[in-house]
Amino acid sequence: xxxxxxxxxxxxxxxxxxxxxxxxxxxxxxxxxxxxxxxxxxxxxxxxxxxxxxxxxxxxxxxxxxxxxxxxxxxxxxxxxxxxxxxxxxxxxxxxxxxxxxxxxxxxxxxxxxxxxxxxxxxxxxxxxxxxxxxxxxxxxxxxxxxxxxxxxxxxxxxxxxxxxxxxxxxxxxxxxxxxxxxxxxxxxxxxxxxxxxxxxxxxxxxxxxxxxxxxxxxxxxxxxxxxxxxxxxxxxxxxxxxxxxxxxxxxxxxxxxxxxxxxxxxxxxxxxxxxxxxxxxxxxxxxxxxxxxxxxxxxxxxxxxxxxxxxxxxxxxxxxxxxxxxxxxxxxxxxxxxxxxxxxxxxxxxxxxxxxxxxxxxxxxxxxxxxxxxxxxxxxxxxxxxxxxxxxxxxxxxxxxxxxxxxxxxxxxxxxxxxxxxxxxxxxxxxxxxxxxxxxxxxxxxxxxxxxxxxxxxxxxxxxxxxxxxxxxxxxxxxxxxxxxxx
Amino acid sequence: xxxxxxxxxxxxxxxxxxxxxxxxxxxxxxxxxxxxxxxxxxxxxxxxxxxxxxxxxxxxxxxxxxxxxxxxxxxxxxxxxxxxxxxxxxxxxxxxxxxxxxxxxxxxxxxxxxxxxxxxxxxxxxxxxxxxxxxxxxxxxxxxxxxxxxxxxxxxxxxxxxxxxxxxxxxxxxxxxxxxxxxxxxxxxxxxxxxxxxxxxxxxxxxxxxxxxxxxxxxxxxxxxxxxxxxxxxxxxxxxxxxxxxxxxxxxxxxxxxxxxxxxxxxxxxxxxxxxxxxxxxxxxxxxxxxxxxxxxxxxxxxxxxxxxxxxxxxxxxxxxxxxxxxxxxxxxxxxxxxxxxxxxxxxxxxxxxxxxxxxxxxxxxxxxxxxxxxxxxxxxxxxxxxxxxxxxxxxxxxxxxxxxxxxxxxxxxxxxxxxxxxxxxxxxxxxxxxxxxxxxxxxxxxx
Numbered sequence: 001x002x003x004x005x006x007x008x009x010x011x012x013x014x015x016x017x018x019x020x021x022x023x024x025x026x027x028x029x030x031x032x033x034x035x036x037x038x039x040x041x042x043x044x045x046x047x048x049x050x051x052x053x054x055x056x057x058x059x060x061x062x063x064x065x066x067x068x069x070x071x072x073x074x075x076x077x078x079x080x081x082x083x084x085x086x087x088x089x090x091x092x093x094x095x096x097x098x099x100x101x102x103x104x105x106x107x108x109x110x111x112x113x114x115x116x117x118x119x120x121x122x123x124x125x126x127x128x129x130x131x132x133x134x135x136x137x138x139x140x141x142x143x144x145x146x147x148x149x150x151x152x153x154x155x156x157x158x159x160x161x162x163x164x165x166x167x168x169x170x171x172x173x174x175x176x177x178x179x180x181x182x183x184x185x186x187x188x189x190x191x192x193x194x195x196x197x198x199x200x201x202x203x204x205x206x207x208x209x210x211x212x213x214x215x216x217x218x219x220x221x222x223x224x225x226x227x228x229x230x231x232x233x234x235x236x237x238x239x240x241x242x243x244x245x246x247x248x249x250x251x252x253x254x255x256x257x258x259x260x261x262x263x264x265x266x267x268x269x270x271x272x273x274x275x276x277x278x279x280x281x282x283x284x285x286x287x288x289x290x291x292x293x294x295x296x297x298x299x300x301x302x303x304x305x306x307x308x309x310x311x312x313x314x315x316x317x318x319x320x321x322x323x324x325x326x327x328x329x330x331x332x333x334x335x336x337x338x339x340x341x342x343x344x345x346x347x348x349x350x351x352x353x354x355x356x357x358x359x360x361x362x363x364x365x366x367x368x369x370x371x372x373x374x375x376x377x378x379x380x381x382x383x384x385x386x387x388x389x390x391x392x393x394x395x396x397x398x399x400x401x402x403x404x405x406x407x408x409x410x411x412x413x414x415x416x417x418x419x420x421x422x423x424x425x426x427x428x429x430x431x432x433x434x435x436x437x438x439x440x441x442x443x444x445x446x447x448x449x450x451x452x453x454x455x456x457x458x459x460x461x462x463x464x465x466x467x468x469x470x471x472x473x474x475x476x477x478x479x480x481x482x483x484x485x486x487x488x
Numbered sequence: 489x490x491x492x493x494x495x496x497x498x499x500x501x502x503x504x505x506x507x508x509x510x511x512x513x514x515x516x517x518x519x520x521x522x523x524x525x526x527x528x529x530x531x532x533x534x535x536x537x538x539x540x541x542x543x544x545x546x547x548x549x550x551x552x553x554x555x556x557x558x559x560x561x562x563x564x565x566x567x568x569x570x571x572x573x574x575x576x577x578x579x580x581x582x583x584x585x586x587x588x589x590x591x592x593x594x595x596x597x598x599x600x601x602x603x604x605x606x607x608x609x610x611x612x613x614x615x616x617x618x619x620x621x622x623x624x625x626x627x628x629x630x631x632x633x634x635x636x637x638x639x640x641x642x643x644x645x646x647x648x649x650x651x652x653x654x655x656x657x658x659x660x661x662x663x664x665x666x667x668x669x670x671x672x673x674x675x676x677x678x679x680x681x682x683x684x685x686x687x688x689x690x691x692x693x694x695x696x697x698x699x700x701x702x703x704x705x706x707x708x709x710x711x712x713x714x715x716x717x718x719x720x721x722x723x724x725x726x727x728x729x730x731x732x733x734x735x736x737x738x739x740x741x742x743x744x745x746x747x748x749x750x751x752x753x754x755x756x757x758x759x760x761x762x763x764x765x766x767x768x769x770x771x772x773x774x775x776x777x778x779x780x781x782x783x784x785x786x787x788x789x790x791x792x793x794x795x796x797x798x799x800x801x802x803x804x805x806x807x808x809x810x811x812x813x814x815x816x817x818x819x820x821x822x823x824x825x826x827x828x829x830x831x832x833x834x835x836x837x838x839x840x841x842x843x844x845x846x847x848x849x850x851x852x853x854x855x856x857x858x859x860x861x862x863x864x865x866x867x868x869x870x871x872x873x874x875x876x877x878x879x880x881x882x883x884x885x886x887x888x889x890x891x892x893x894x895x896x897x898x899x900x901x902x903x904x905x906x907x908x909x910x911x912x913x914x915x916x917x918x919x920x921x922x923x924x925x926x927x928x929x930x931x932x933x934x935x936x
Contacts, residue, residue: 397855399866
C-alpha cells in the first residue's frame with residue numbers, strides 16, 4: 001500500500017462550495033488518510049501483523065449558533081453531498097433547543113503545509129527488519145516457567161490531513177509516529193506480576209521515524225524487565241501509611257494526565273463531558289486564583305515540542321500550535337481550549353487544542369503534550385533527607401473521581417528509600433491523594449537532564465469515544481505526606 | 489445501511505480472488521447519530537458512518553492481516569495483497585487455529601426500521617421535552633442520546649457466510665439540583681420504545697433527594713448496587729477474568745479455582761450472545777456462532793470463553809467469542825446475563841438497616857491485582873444513604889478498593905428486576921443484571 005499519496009483536494013473544494021451554497025455561518029472540511037502498521041509478538045512468535053488504511057471526510061458546520069457534523073468514507077460527489085445535508089440537518093435539529101449564539105474566537109486563516117520530523121520512514125523499512133527487531137526483543141523476555149506471557153509490539157502511524165474552512169484556511173499536515181514496547185507477566189505461588197519496558201500504556205511513542213524505535217534498547221530492556229518481574233514475585237508489599245514518594249517520569253505521565261491534563265480541558269470545565277467522563281474542579285471561576293500546587297509546580301500544554309505525540313503545526317480547527325501555561329508557580333493560570341470555549345471565557349484566542357482522532361468524528365478539546373517543567377537536582381538529591389519513603393515507577397492502574405480530585409494509582413514496581421538511599425524492591429505499591437493537596441506537597445522537581453517525554457496512545461474521551469495520542473514530559477518529582485498502601 | 493447482498497457479495501468475491509491456503513474476510517459497518525447536551529444547549533451532534541473490512545490470510549503456518557475502510561474493489565484487492573505480503577514475510581506459527589467451517593447465517597430480526605428512520609428532529613424533540621420538564625423543577629439536565637445501525641459480515645474460504653444487522657438507541661441523563669445529582673441510562677433496539685421517561689424519573693428521584701450531601705467516613709458499608717453499578721464491576725471482570733487468555737496466563741481470579749466456590753451461591757452468571765434480553769450478536773468476528781457459556785453457577789467458577797486460537801491452545805472448542813483479528817487481548821464475554829433474585833429493589837432497600845444505594849460507579853479499574861479481582865473506583869451522581877430501610881440523604885463521592893472475591897461472597901439478596909446496561913455510542917459489550925445487596929463493601933477514600 002502507498003505510504004504517502006495526495007489527498008483529493010477537489011472533494012474538499014466541492015464540499016465547501018456546497019456548504020457555502022447552503023448559507024452556513026461557518027464550516028470546515030477535513031479529509032484524512034490514516035495508516036497504521038502494527039506488529040505484535042507473543043511467546044517468541046509473531047502474534048499478528050496488521051496494516052490498516054483509511055480515508056474519509058468529516059464536515060463540521062455552524063448554522064445560527066448550532067453545530068452539525070457528518071462524516072463519510074465514500075468520497076463520491078453524491079455521498080459528499082449527502083454528508084453536507086446530514087451535517088446541516090443536525091445543526092437545524094439542534095436549533096430546536098439552542099437559544100444562545102455561539103461565537104468563535106478569531107483565527108487568521110492559514111495556508112500552510114507541514115511534515116513532521118522523521119529521519120527514517122517506518123513504512124519504508126523492510127518488514128523483515130521490523131520482524132527481526134520484534135522477535136529479538138520478544139525472545140529476550142522468555143525464561144523460566146513462571147513467565148506466563150511475553151508480549152512485544154511495534155506501531156507506526158501516519159496521518160495525512162487536509163483542513164479547509166469557509167474562512168479561507170487550507171492546511172495540509174503529515175504526522176508520522178513510531179512506537180514500541182514490551183510487557184511480561186509472571187505467576188508464582190498464587191501471585192501474578194507484570195513488568196513493562198520502556199513504559200506501560202503501550203510502551204513508548206513519539207512523532208519520529210524508525211530511528212526512535214531503534215534507539216529504545218528493546219533487547220536489553222527486555223532482559224531487565226524479565227529479571228524484575230521474577231523478583232517482584234518474591235518482593236514484599238510497601239508498608240501502609242503516610243510517607244514521602246519520589247515518582248519517576250514513567251509514573252509522572254499518568255499523574256499529569258489524570259490530575260492536570262483532563263481537569264484543564266475547558267470543554268469539560270464547562271460541562272460538556274458530564275454524561276460520560278465527568279466535570280472538573282478547575283472551573284472558570286478558579287482561573288488565576290486557585291493554588292493548584294506548590295511554587296515548584298509549573299505545567300504547560302506544549303503542542304510545539306519536537307517529537308511529542310501531542311505535537312502538530314495546526315490543530316483540527318486551523319489554530320496554530322502553541323505552548324500554553326496551565327499552572328505557573330503552583331497557580332492555575334490556563335486551559336486547554338478551542339475557538340468556541342475560548343470565546344465563552346472571553347479569552348483573546350483559542351489555545352489550539354482541538355483534535356479529532358480521525359476523519360469520522362468532530363474535534364474535541366484534547367491534551368497536546370502536558371508537561372511538568374524541570375527543576376533542579378538529581379534523583380539522588382531528591383531522595384536525600386528522606387528517612388523512609390518509596391521510589392515508584394511505571395503506572396499499572398489508574399482511577400480518579402469525576403471532578404478529578406480523588407486519585408489512586410498503582411505502579412508496577414517500587415523501591416524503599418531508607419535514609420536517602422534506595423533499598424529493597426516492593427511489589428503492588430498503591431498511593432492515593434486529593435489533587436491540589438498532593439501537588440501542594442510537591443517539594444522538589446528534578447533536573448532537565450532527567451526530563452523525559454512519553455507518548456500516551458490511549459487517552460479516551462467523547463461520545464463516540466475518541467482515542468487520542470498525547471504526550472507528557474517530566475523529570476523525577478518528590479511529594480511529601482502521601483498515603484501509600486499495598487494493593488492486595 | 490449497506491445491506492447483506494452487497495457486503496456478502498463483495499466479501500465472497502474478495503475471498504475467492506485471494507490466493508492463499510485460508511482466507512477470512514470480516515466487514516463491520518456502523519452508523520451513529522449522537523446528540524450531546526448540557527445546561528439547555530446541544531454542544532455536539534454528529535452523524536458518523538464507518539466501515540472496517542479486515543482480511544486474514546493464511547499461507548501454510550504464516551498469517552497476515554490487513555484492514556481497510558472501504559468497499560472499493562481496488563482498495564479491497566490492495567488490502568488482500570497487503571495481508572498476503574505480510575503472511576509471506578511473517579514467521580511460521582507453532583499453532584494455526586482452524587477457521588470455523590461451513591455454515592450460513594443471516595439474522596436481521598434486531599434491525600428495526602423505526603430506529604433507522606428516527607430523525608435528528610425526533611431526537612432533538614425528546615431532548616427538548618426532557619429539558620423543559622427539568623427546567624420546571626429547577627433541575628439542570630445534561631447527557632447524550634444516540635441511535636445507530638450495525639452490520640457484521642464474515643465470509644471465509646471454509647464456506648462460512650454470516651451476516652447480521654441490528655439497530656440500537658440509547659440515552660444517558662445526568663440531573664443536577666443544588667449539591668445533589670442523579671444519573672440513569674436506557675437502551676433499546678427500538679428507538680420508539682426507548683424509555684426516556686423512566687430514565688429521567690430515576691435520575692430525578694436521585695437529584696431531588698432531600699438533604700445536604702453527607703460526607704461519610706471511610707470504612708466498610710452495606711451496599712445495594714443498582715444494575716449500572718453491578719455492570720461496571722462485571723464488565724471489568726469480563727476483561728480480567730472470564731477470557732481463556734487470562735486463565736492461561738494465571739492472571740484471572742478463576743485460575744486454579746475452577747470448580748470451587750468463589751462467589752455467593754446467589755450468583756449465577758453466563759455469557760449468552762443469543763439471549764433476546766441483551767444486545768445479541770448471533771456470531772463472533774471469526775464467524776463462529778455464539779454459545780451460551782456458564783461462567784459462575786451458584787457461586788462456583790465454571791469456565792471461561794474461547795476463540796479459535798485459545799480453543800486450539802487449550803484444547804477446547806471456540807465458544808464464539810473471537811474478536812477482530814487485530815486484537816491480541818484474547819477472547820472475552822460481551823453479553824453477560826446474571827440470574828435475578830426474588831424481591832423487588834424497593835424490598836432490598838427496606839431490608840437494609842444502614843447502607844448505601846449506588847446507581848453507578850465511576851472510573852473503575854480492575855488492574856490493581858486481577859488475581860484477587862481487586863478493583864478500585866468511585867461513586868458518582870445519585871449515591872444515597874439508607875437508614876432503617878429508607879433513603880435519607882445524598883452522599884458525597886467515595887472511593888472503594890475492594891476484592892470482588894470478597895464482596896460477591898457477601899450477597900444478601902439480588903433484585904427481581906433486571907436492566908440491560910450498555911453504552912452503544914462507546915463500545916461493544918452489555919450486561920443484563922439485577923441489583924445486588926452486599927453485606928460488605930470497603931470504601932477507602934472520600935472526595936472533598
